[in-house]
Amino acid sequence: MNRRTFHKLLSAGLAGLKTRPEAWLGEKPGAEARPAQPTRWPGEVYRRLLIDTHVPDWNPILLSRFDAEDYVSTIARAGFQCLMQYAISCAGLCLWRTKIGQMHRGMRGRDYFGEVMEQCKRRGLHTVAYFHVVWDNHGFEEHADWRFQPEEGEDEVLKGRYGYTCINSPVRDYYLALAQELVSNYDFEGIFNDMIIWPGVCYCPHCVTRYRSEYHTEPPRIVDWNDPEWRRFQAARQRWLFEFADAFTKTVKKARPITVEHQFATVFSDWMAGVPLEMGTKTCDFVGGDFYGGPAQFSLACKAFNGLSRIRPFEFMTSRTNDLTDFVTIKPVDELRLAAHHRCDQPRRHDQSRRVRVPARNQRGTGPLRAFPRRQAARRRRGLLRQGIDVQPG
Numbered sequence: 001m002n003r004r005t006f007h008k009l010l011s012a013g014l015a016g017l018k019t020r021p022e023a024w025l026g027e028k029p030g031a032e033a034r035p036a037q038p039t040r041w042p043g044e045v046y047r048r049l050l051i052d053t054h055v056p057d058w059n060p061i062l063l064s065r066f067d068a069e070d071y072v073s074t075i076a077r078a079g080f081q082c083l084m085q086y087a088i089s090c091a092g093l094c095l096w097r098t099k100i101g102q103m104h105r106g107m108r109g110r111d112y113f114g115e116v117m118e119q120c121k122r123r124g125l126h127t128v129a130y131f132h133v134v135w136d137n138h139g140f141e142e143h144a145d146w147r148f149q150p151e152e153g154e155d156e157v158l159k160g161r162y163g164y165t166c167i168n169s170p171v172r173d174y175y176l177a178l179a180q181e182l183v184s185n186y187d188f189e190g191i192f193n194d195m196i197i198w199p200g201v202c203y204c205p206h207c208v209t210r211y212r213s214e215y216h217t218e219p220p221r222i223v224d225w226n227d228p229e230w231r232r233f234q235a236a237r238q239r240w241l242f243e244f245a246d247a248f249t250k251t252v253k254k255a256r257p258i259t260v261e262h263q264f265a266t267v268f269s270d271w272m273a274g275v276p277l278e279m280g281t282k283t284c285d286f287v288g289g290d291f292y293g294g295p296a297q298f299s300l301a302c303k304a305f306n307g308l309s310r311i312r313p314f315e316f317m318t319s320r321t322n323d324l325t326d327f328v329t330i331k332p333v334d335e336l337r338l339a340a341h342h343r344c345d346q347p348r349r350h351d352q353s354r355r356v357r358v359p360a361r362n363q364r365g366t367g368p369l370r371a372f373p374r375r376q377a378a379r380r381r382r383g384l385l386r387q388g389i390d391v392q393p394g
Contacts, residue, residue: 039081041126041189042259042286043313049075050084050130050317052324055106056091056137063106072119082126084192085116087182089130090162092138096186100177102138117186127188128259133175135195139165146171149204151221157199164199167244168206176251183255190259191252192288196245197266198237198274211236238276245283261315265289265301280308288315292323295338 039045055063075083088094094101096113104112113129120127139146140163148164150156157164165171183191203219211219211233220230249260264280264287266273280287287309291301298316305314318339322329331339 038124039126041082043311045081045126046313047080048082048084048126048128048315049078049080051086052089052327053086053095054089054091055104057093057105060106063104063112064108066107066112068112068115068119072116072123072125076123076125080125082128083116083120084128084130085113085120085188086130087113088132088178090132090135090137090195092132092136092140094178096182098178098181100174100181102142113182114186117188121187128190128192129182129186129188131179131182131191131193133193133196134165134167134199135162136165136171137163139163139171139174143171145169146174147204148199148202150200151203166202166204166206168202168210168240169204172244172247176247179248180251180255183252183258188258190261190285192261192263193245193248194263196241196248196262196275196279197269198241198272200272201237210240234271234274237274241274242276242279242283245279249283259285261286261288263289264305265291265317267304268297268301277308281310284310286311286314288317290317290319292318298339 053063057063072083086095088101091104092102093104095104095107097103097111117127134148136146140148140157143165146165146169147154148157148166167175179191179193203221208219211217214236215232217229219233220227222230224230245262248262252258252260261284262279264275264284266275266289267277267280269275287305289301291297298318302314302316305316306312308314320330320336321327322331330336
């Protein structure tokens with residue numbers, strides 16, 4: 001082959017590539033190419049977003065205006081690498097097409113979770129499913145046999161915003177079945193299991209029966225740390241929680257080999273939460289949780305998590321708003337900078353945490369991605385990024 005023939009063939013090939021890229025990529029004409037993810041999960045994914053979606057369905061408008069394409073495209077344009085998407089919340093309502101649980105009526109048959117997963121794939125975002133246990137209004141209201149029962153009685157629970165379930169009741173199998181269904185039917189890379197704690201000391205029939213069968217005596221009713229029986233009861237509560245977390249992890253891993261993370265900020269709670277250290281070190285691929293207590297708490301949490309996590313980076317969550325009850329007022333820039341740059345008193349190259357921003361959606365399913373004008377949000381975010389801060393877009 002002479003030089004002239006070679007150049008003719010090369011030119012023809014390049015022309016074909018320019019006019020018909022789908023043919024060279026092995027795709028059907030008109031199909032939208034999916035961007036390749038430039039980072040590996042979880043070790044290289046540091047900019048993650050979780051948007052709180054604890055929305056009930058007592059009004060038909062709730063979550064009815066959700067637009068998955070607009071939602072995910074806004075997040076992708078903001079520069080996030082990963083979206084942690086709600087599958088179920090404190091309302092106890094499933095946001096995917098479930099055959100086991102109660103689906104949110106505001107979705108009107110749509111597949112909220114599935115739509116978001118598909119949009120994330122189109123835009124190259126890593127995906128994590130947000131799962132929720134114990135704090136469960138639907139389970140509490142519809143199944144009296146599942147209810148957490150403190151010594152003071154159910155009236156004490158009814159004073160609050162949420163109903164609680166007990167992991168020693170049949171709700172345990174229900175949560176495991178929900179998790180298996182979700183993991184088996186959707187393609188995502190990890191699952192975060194929130195609120196896996198004791199909301200208090202439970203004396204429901206299931207807890208009492210289990211304690212009797214294991215120790216052949218009644219569970220003590222008086223908190224007395226000098227009493228060996230009370231200490232044994234507390235150890236049992238921690239073991240029961242660990243066993244549930246372990247069963248959850250094994251159920252997920254059996255369905256698909258994805259990462260599992262249980263809420264572990266609660267290890268810093270008091271004895272009543274009953275969270276054992278082993279729940280983080282043995283049932284989580286990496287430890288993480290959400291913190292809102294300021295610099296001292298952030299420093300303690302980062303140091304502890306850096307030492308406890310089996311793989312790194314560990315996860316550090318905090319909100320971009322003042323607190324979790326106010327999802328409109330954004331923290332001052334200096335406070336955002338403090339949260340984003342917190343470093344466990346270590347050199348930057350040794351920082352082993354990734355940070356998750358936790359804003360919230362309003363009840364209709366829109367916002368807060370436009371809490372202030374988009375151009376203003378972009379200018380603000382560009383300025384913060386120059387300072388090394390990742391913020392949830394306005």
